[in-house]
Amino acid sequence: GEDVEQSLFLSVREGDSSVINCTYTDSSSTYLYWYKQEPGAGLQLLTYIFSNMDMKQDQRLTVLLNKKDKHLSLRIADTQTGDSAIYFCAESRTGGFKTIFGAGTRLFVKA
């Protein structure tokens, strides 16, 4: 994930909000994604945002996009122990044929 950067670890208490941040480099990316990976499993799409949007809310998830700073964030409200996983930020490039992933943020939720 050399062009998409995110912090590697985040630890929160159950019930708190989690905010995972990401910076990307390609201003022409049309879609930006958040994927979740649980242990031993593949990646699953959590949510995405189109580049002409600033914010998207989906139940406990809020995505904020700052195109000027190329900054994307994912907020998880009322974080639960089941939210413990690796969260990958990703951008779609090369006409949509190449998705670049960040290194993943390991979210630990303490009961």
Place this chain on the structure above:
Amino acid sequence: DTAVSQTPKYLVTQMGNDKSIKCEQNLGHDTMYWYKQDSKKFLKIMFSYNNKELIINETVPNRFSPKSPDKAHLNLHINSLELGDSAVYFCASSRGGGLQNTEAFFGQGTRLTVV
């Protein structure tokens, strides 16, 4: 029912061997991918195929040869396996490129261990 399925799930083999990983998707997608995830969980794209044509080849050694017999299948053959090839390999598929949402659907991964 599985959208993207890859086999085998686990593969343990000796250095120098040749092995294949198969991938099939039943989503009707035009584009398929192979990603490699290393022990630190970094995920890097290896190949992208659209309608059986190679679109992206990310400077992967030519010991890795993908083959797409049809839009629903993208297999990965690896020759002369090396210790550094040990990783989890993910197959994925999505709708084609352009301005549409190219959300990728991932298989469960193949954990390759070269000994």
